[in-house]
Amino acid sequence: MERRNSVEIQAISVDEAVRLALEQLGRTRDEVEIEVLAEPSNSAGGYDEEALVRVTVRGFASQPTGRPSGGRGFAPRPRPAASAPPAHLSGLPVEPDEPEEADEATALAMTITRDLLATMGFTVRVIRQRATLEPDPEEPPTIMLDVLGDDLGMLIGRRGEHLAQLQYLVNLLVNRRLGQWTRVSLDVEGYKRRREESLIGLAERVAKQVARSGRAIQLEPMPPNERRIVHLILRDDPNVTTESSGEGDLRRVAIAPRAAGRGA
Amino acid sequence: MEQLERVVQFIATGLVDQPEEVQVDSRRHGANVNLHLRVAPDELGRVIGRQGRIAKAMRTAVGIAAARQGVRANLEIES
Numbered sequence: 001m002e003r004r005n006s007v008e009i010q011a012i013s014v015d016e017a018v019r020l021a022l023e024q025l026g027r028t029r030d031e032v033e034i035e036v037l038a039e040p041s042n043s044a045g046g047y048d049e050e051a052l053v054r055v056t057v058r059g060f061a062s063q064p065t066g067r068p069s070g071g072r073g074f075a076p077r078p079r080p081a082a083s084a085p086p087a088h089l090s091g092l093p094v095e096p097d098e099p100e101e102a103d104e105a106t107a108l109a110m111t112i113t114r115d116l117l118a119t120m121g122f123t124v125r126v127i128r129q130r131a132t133l134e135p136d137p138e139e140p141p142t143i144m145l146d147v148l149g150d151d152l153g154m155l156i157g158r159r160g161e162h163l164a165q166l167q168y169l170v171n172l173l174v175n176r177r178l179g180q181w182t183r184v185s186l187d188v189e190g191y192k193r194r195r196e197e198s199l200i201g202l203a204e205r206v207a208k209q210v211a212r213s214g215r216a217i218q219l220e221p222m223p224p225n226e227r228r229i230v231h232l233i234l235r236d237d238p239n240v241t242t243e244s245s246g247e248g249d250l251r252r253v254a255i256a257p258r259a260a261g262r263g264a
Numbered sequence: 265m266e267q268l269e270r271v272v273q274f275i276a277t278g279l280v281d282q283p284e285e286v287q288v289d290s291r292r293h294g295a296n297v298n299l300h301l302r303v304a305p306d307e308l309g310r311v312i313g314r315q316g317r318i319a320k321a322m323r324t325a326v327g328i329a330a331a332r333q334g335v336r337a338n339l340e341i342e343s
Contacts, residue, residue, distance in 0.1 A: 115274065120329035166324070176279055
């Protein structure tokens with residue numbers, strides 16, 4: 001499993017955010033670059049602004065914000081020269097140069113997620129999560145959030161069903177407030193991330209087997225977001241195709257050999 | 265069971281155009297909490313959704329919050 005090289009963390013103070021970031025990355029302070037994206041302050045809006053820091057392992061460029069300096073809100077401090085090259089090094093896609101709304105939308109999504117879960121009796125931290133998969137160019141960019149805290153199993157539910165429902169609510173609430181379509185992906189303690197990583201491995205193994213044997217293989221039934229991952233992973237595979245069949249909880253992906261002569 | 269009401273209130277007011285029309289009340293019967301959500305009649309769709317999808321998600325959220333308190337929640341939506 002690949003370690004993350006950069007995280008953004010929100011917390012009550014800069015020090016606390018940095019501490020949490022180091023914990024997430026499994027690094028020590030002298031192995032990382034720290035950027036303070038927002039200082040804690042009391043805002044008129046009723047909610048105190050928390051500190052937001054981006055902590056990047058040295059040698060891995062941090063994600064460009066694609067924003068002119070002098071913007072309001074989470075304006076980044078000038079970055080050290082070392083982090084100038086693009087993020088290709090980390091193997092993660094660079095976010096397209098989106099206008100400022102991207103950051104406002106992210107901040108709003110974080111706040112709504114935290115507030116919703118707070119009313120439900122969960123004290124959580126919400127952080128940004130980096131994508132593991134290349135974003136689908138046909139889809140709008142997704143705000144990826146991870147929820148951290150103690151005893152959050154209930155937020156995931158069987159096969160991630162609770163998480164899917166909560167994600168749906170957060171999407172509705174965020175989009176009602178923004179008045180524009182933005183997609184929010186919600187994770188809890190990296191649950192979806194881990195599922196994603198194991199699905200990538202599974203899809204690739206099964207694809208190889210299908211290519212070798214020439215026989216189709218059906219995977220176990222999976223929720224929609226997981227089936228989608230399998231389709232995405234194998235979309236460009238020259239040897240196999242994927243197709244879902246079945247209804248509801250029994251819907252599953254079959255990986256089949258691609259017809260000869262139709263290779264990529 | 266004020267907390268469960270707050271869950272419904274938070275979600276419903278975030279979904280409608282007339283948050284002032286949102287009313288939530290609850291009654292407890294033993295380990296069961298019956299919640300009633302009322303919104304402006306023309307905004308019922310906003311809290312129910314196509315094929316009840318939003319209502320279902322709201323019930324999941326309230327259900328999780330209830331389970332955390334060791335109770336069961338039942339949410340009814342009316343205009």
